[in-house]
Amino acid sequence: MSAAASYVLRLADLSLVLGQRLGEWIGHAPAIEEDLGLANTALDLIGQARLLLAYAGEIEGRGRSEDDLAFLREQGEFLNPVLAEQPNGDFGQTIVRQVLIDAFQLELYERLATSADARLAAIAAKSVKETRYHFRYSAGWLMRLGDGTEESRARVQSALEKFWPLTVELFAEDDLDRAMAEAGVAPRLDEVRAAWILRIEALLAEATLTRPADRTYSWFGKRGQHSEHLGYMLAEMQHLQRAHPGARW
Amino acid sequence: MVTAVSMVPTRVEAAWQALSSVEDPELPALSIVDLGIVRSVAVESDNALNIALTPTYSGCPATEVIHVSVMRALTAAGLAPFRLHTMLAPAWSSDWISAEGRRKLAAYGIAPPERGSDRPPACPRCASLETDCISEFGSTPCKALHRCRDCLEPFERFKCI
Numbered sequence: 001m002s003a004a005a006s007y008v009l010r011l012a013d014l015s016l017v018l019g020q021r022l023g024e025w026i027g028h029a030p031a032i033e034e035d036l037g038l039a040n041t042a043l044d045l046i047g048q049a050r051l052l053l054a055y056a057g058e059i060e061g062r063g064r065s066e067d068d069l070a071f072l073r074e075q076g077e078f079l080n081p082v083l084a085e086q087p088n089g090d091f092g093q094t095i096v097r098q099v100l101i102d103a104f105q106l107e108l109y110e111r112l113a114t115s116a117d118a119r120l121a122a123i124a125a126k127s128v129k130e131t132r133y134h135f136r137y138s139a140g141w142l143m144r145l146g147d148g149t150e151e152s153r154a155r156v157q158s159a160l161e162k163f164w165p166l167t168v169e170l171f172a173e174d175d176l177d178r179a180m181a182e183a184g185v186a187p188r189l190d191e192v193r194a195a196w197i198l199r200i201e202a203l204l205a206e207a208t209l210t211r212p213a214d215r216t217y218s219w220f221g222k223r224g225q226h227s228e229h230l231g232y233m234l235a236e237m238q239h240l241q242r243a244h245p246g247a248r249w
Numbered sequence: 250m251v252t253a254v255s256m257v258p259t260r261v262e263a264a265w266q267a268l269s270s271v272e273d274p275e276l277p278a279l280s281i282v283d284l285g286i287v288r289s290v291a292v293e294s295d296n297a298l299n300i301a302l303t304p305t306y307s308g309c310p311a312t313e314v315i316h317v318s319v320m321r322a323l324t325a326a327g328l329a330p331f332r333l334h335t336m337l338a339p340a341w342s343s344d345w346i347s348a349e350g351r352r353k354l355a356a357y358g359i360a361p362p363e364r365g366s367d368r369p370p371a372c373p374r375c376a377s378l379e380t381d382c383i384s385e386f387g388s389t390p391c392k393a394l395h396r397c398r399d400c401l402e403p404f405e406r407f408k409c410i
Contacts, residue, residue: 033384033394040386047308051337122338126307129340129410133385 005059006079007180008120009069010222011108012052013080015127016070017230018101019045020237021088030091037137038094044130051123071241075224075231082221083166085230089159092145092152096159099138099203104170105131107195108187116184139203146207153208160204161212168217171196260328264290264298267326274314275389278357281315285345288336298323298331303341306390343391343409359392360406370406372397382406 001009022042029035053066084101088094109131112124145152171193173181180186204211219225240247258266268290269282281287281302288301300319304312316333323331343362346354351361360370369380377399384394385408392405 033386036388036394037384037386040390043308043310043390044306045308047304047306051307118338122340126304126337126340129342130307133408133410137385 001060003176003179004117004185005056006176007186008052008056008059010079010176012049012056012069013078014084014101014105015045015052016049017078017080017084017233018098019043019049020233021084021086022094022098024088025094034091041098041134041137044127044134048123048127048130051126055119055123067241071238075226075234077224078226078230078234079222079224080230081166081169082219082227082230083163083170085221085227085233086163086166087229090155091141092155093159093162095138095141095145096156096163099135099142100163100167100200102131102135102138103196103199103203104167104192106135107192107199111187111192115186120185142203142209143207146204146209156207157209160209164212165215165217166219168214169220169222172217172220174220174223260292260298261290263326264300264323264328264331267322267328268300268319271315271318271322274311274318275391276354276357276359278353279346279350281319283347283350283353285341285347285350286315293332296330298328299334300331301334301336303336305341309390311389343407346407354407358404360395360404362407362409364409370395372400372402373404374402375400380404 019042022038022045025038026035026042029038049070050066053069057064057066057069083097086093086097106128109124109128113121113128115121115124142156145156147153171189173189177186177189181188201211219227221227221230265282265287268287269280271281273279273281273284273286276284284305286302286305288303289299290301291299293299300323302316302319319333320331323329344364346362354361355373358373360373363370369378369382371378372380372395375397377397379398380395381398382393382395383403387394387405391408393408394403395406396403
């Protein structure tokens with residue numbers, strides 16, 4: 001697969017995997033408003049993933065459709081960061097995972113909207129309008145939970161400690177990221193990180209939460225090295241296409 | 250001498266007319282033209298009509314239904330051959346909803362989107378401005394949930410994006 005197709009696939013898989021995780025909340029959220037909020041966010045993310053997957057398939061040029069890429073790839077071929085595939089846990093963990101990724105997508109899409117790749121720029125410009133309200137939702141909940149009761153505060157702080165090391169991968173620039181940045185397709189990840197950390201630190205202060213210490217990290221979902229959780233998620237997500245190849249509805 | 254002015258609509262005008270009858274499946278009060286989903290209609294060199302449509306929200310499940318409805322409406326109006334083309338840029342904005350569309354939304358009970366206004370939306374039932382946002386997410390991707398503190402009714406508002 002070409003560098004450009006792999007890069008687009010990384011973006012697609014982040015949205016697809018996170019969207020699938022959020023979809024697991026449907027019917028289980030603490031209140032109907034949150035059920036709708038998480039489901040609507042999932043729907044936007046899967047919609048963004050479809051646009052990106054279709055484009056990755058076109059660049060690849062082997063005739064794979066968005067569905068082929070979503071439902072017929074193995075775990076090691078998924079290029080999402082490991083953070084996206086982490087299980088939902090409690091509502092607080094879901095919100096922490098969400099806010100960290102929403103802020104990342106917000107900073108990334110704003111810059112990708114001026115990408116030298118016109119198709120990617122169009123998808124990013126469209127997606128960022130949705131990511132803005134996703135972030136308002138997750139940031140609003142992080143503030144309420146962080147600056148809430150002792151129990152809610154302890155839960156989100158512990159989720160933050162757990163997920164913080166997994167954010168390293170979002171900004172760890174490898175050869176592919178560098179090649180895309182040099183071609184003017186993607187922004188430099190250190191620039192994205194600088195904007196992300198400002199946004200997150202301001203939010204944590206408002207939510208009376210403590211920024212965890214930075215730690216080293218060695219997972220690379222964006223190169224296909226995943227945690228054990230992705231396989232279980234894909235088993236469920238891909239079941240229908242694996243059991244009934246080519247089924248449509 | 251009076252020059253005869255043709256009253257027969259051109260193929261492009263007829264297409265716009267046919268498209269104005271295509272309802273949004275989630276908002277049957279509005280047509281896809283009211284919503285600003287139809288970006289352009291043109292006749293191409295091979296005589297096929299090219300219809301450019303833009304999705305409202307990336308994940309909106311109505312998008313595919315709209316494409317099918319458009320094909321049906323154009324076929325029924327005898328406007329084949331035609332081609333549908335998805336246009337992503339510039340990204341759809343709620344600013345593209347026509348004045349007529351906004352009136353229809355309000356009459357249907359959905360507060361229309363208002364750009365750059367800090368004012369809470371007026372209740373579509375009693376016009377009170379004493380309203381609160383309950384949730385930024387509603388029954389479809391394009392709507393948010395609000396409530397009126399005067400008539401105590403909940404209502405939906407079209408999101409401003």
